[in-house]
Amino acid sequence: MAKAAIDYLYYLRADKLPHMWCPGCGIGIVVKAMIGAIDDLGWDKNDIAVISGIGCTSRAPGYLDMNTLHTTHGRALTFATGVKMAQSTKHVIVISGDGDATAIGGNHFIHACRRNIDITEIIVNNNIYGMTGGQFSPTTPYGAKAATTPYGNIDPSFDLVELAKGAGATYVARASVDNGRMMQKLLRDGMEHHGFSVIEVLANCHTQFGRRNKMSDAVTMIDWIANRVVAKAKADKMTLEELEGKVITGLMYQNKERPEYTDEYDKLIERVQAKTSAKAGSGK
Amino acid sequence: MSDIIRYEAKEKDIVIIIDRDLCKGCDICVQVCKQDGLKLVDAPDKWEGASVEMINPELCNFCKLCEIQCPDFAIRVLRKDEEGTITIGKSKKTSAEQ
């Protein structure tokens, strides 16, 4: 039997719609996939915190009818770590843009990966700082034009999947906005994963990135993304030459063995308290 | 009142709902529809100047790509009996459970 239709507006603060993003902005597709994933998992929206930093993507929590926190630039994961440490049975999701998560928030990102704390981080990678006016980010491709790279970008860019893996994240996936169905599945599995999950979503900012790089409307830019991505299963059968210029999407890495951080702390509390009460019991 | 357009493909038990309050006329759904069932039309009443409409609901094959890829929660593709189970319109709750 097919699943019942998702009641998107049940999870949204419907009175805040339509949202602020440009027509065709990929962030809306990501928020929809997030809701689909949450609905599929059957999570109670009272038990979910959605936390963001600053930027276009970081406006997402405001539209979600959950416990929502719009923090400072780059710092979403720090607030999220506090929330998760204090209430480790609840679900904590961070949604960030590429600049927010990996430039100003880069240090927090690698350390959240290293701790393997049970937070799901969605990085909406549109290769640009959208809200501040189209400056290049750590994921802007070499040679691309941005407000601060008028002669083409000479900065090498991050591979977020490799970065997350290397830093210790235990669920790492890459999705793209041209395939909302696949994104929803990857988000769902990432949210379900017990540990730090990173899902990079390749997204379109035709307004700030596309306009400067000959893709000034949503459809053109989403097509550009669609033509670059190759699903992992297919990519595994391709040669290196065939993969030249392509980006692989799908589940890139998962490790279910590494201990989760708040579990470790709970065990520590148990250990310490057992010791303390044994000491108290033995008298002074 | 919400500005809703409701289409029904009677033979196929499909209902398509377009919320014109939410549609920004971005053209994504038109492009993803493999049946060429949607089109953008001028919408002088909207800030974006365009909005989506269905050419013919009977073309719909229930792939839901338009719904999934719409960034604005503006289009729903439902079985007829699902219609009463979800919230439709900006702030109007029609769901039985709510």
Place this chain on the structure above:
Amino acid sequence: MSSDRSDGSGIVFWQGNEVVAEAAIAAGCRFYAGYPITPSSEIAHVMAERLPQVGGKFIQMEDEIASMGAIIGASLTGVKSMTATSGPGFSLKMENIGYAYMAEVPCVIVNVMRGGPSTGLPTAIGQSDVQQARWGTHGDHPTIALAPAFHREIYLSTIKAFNLSEKYRIPVMLMLDEVLAHMSEGMRVPEPSDYHLVDRVKPSVTPEEYFPYDTRFGDVPPMASYFEGFRFHVTGLNHTKTGFPTTNPDICQSEEERMIRKVMKDADALAEYESYLLDDAEIAIYAFGSTARGARGAVDEARKQGIKVGLFRAITLWPFPDKAIYALAKRVKAFVVPEVNLGQMIQEVERAAHRDMPIVGVNKVGGIPIPPSEILSKIKEVAKNG
């Protein structure tokens, strides 16, 4: 008492930093996030040891900024939270401290002051972050900063810092200096009957009727916690009572005014100080923290030499005791303001005195406490010129 670090006699010989940590536990602090920095690190050491014993959580974050973010996050879930730092770390925390003001999130920030600017004198005393405590973060905001001077007072001030943060929904600063932090002195640990604990006011309305910045109940809105069914939104942007962003000039104006008013309407009551031999004084010393201990010695010595001098020992740095200093300025002929900086609180004394009178500083920034003899010399100089 079995799990704390006293021997059961009730008398302890702790460092100031240890006092802060034990008092925080007593105040109900159950989350601490920090980053190593001298001379505040021992607070983290004790919190790491003690929090799991009481079911709380400690985390060493990747930097100072992260520590500040983490305590705000934890506090939003209803858990009393604290961080501790020193000069450079205090600077790094400033953006998120501003967030806590704007979002009205209770939390406590301890700053054990060292010499500086910059890396300065990491292991030596300073009192040069007192204006930073007031104005370090951008934008307008009220400030509550406490500066106790001896260990029992550090204990009670730590509890008070939590209480005030809960009461007013703001970050509260506890300003120690390196000497107090690393000095051990005998202290009877205050019993729970010696203090009271304050918890934030929770909403009395249903989630449907709840707004996170609802002023129907006064200037300090009742505060729900995350995961309790209220599903509210928190942002650092200017916002309406709903918690959602606004650029409406009237709302921005009135909300920013309210956030200052909620504290400053109680400014006189908040401005705690100790008067020592001020009744007949002709010269008043304004001092705080460990410097006030030396100043008291100088007052005693000057009195022996027949100089009518008294000590105004500020326990609250901010809000500044404007009215008390103004009243005092009418009675005395001069102020002496010793502080381990090049003249920070003296500006406030001058402002509040609002009178053309000698107001002279004794200022040391070499990483050593101000010797009582130097304060005495200044008292004598002022007495002679007066």
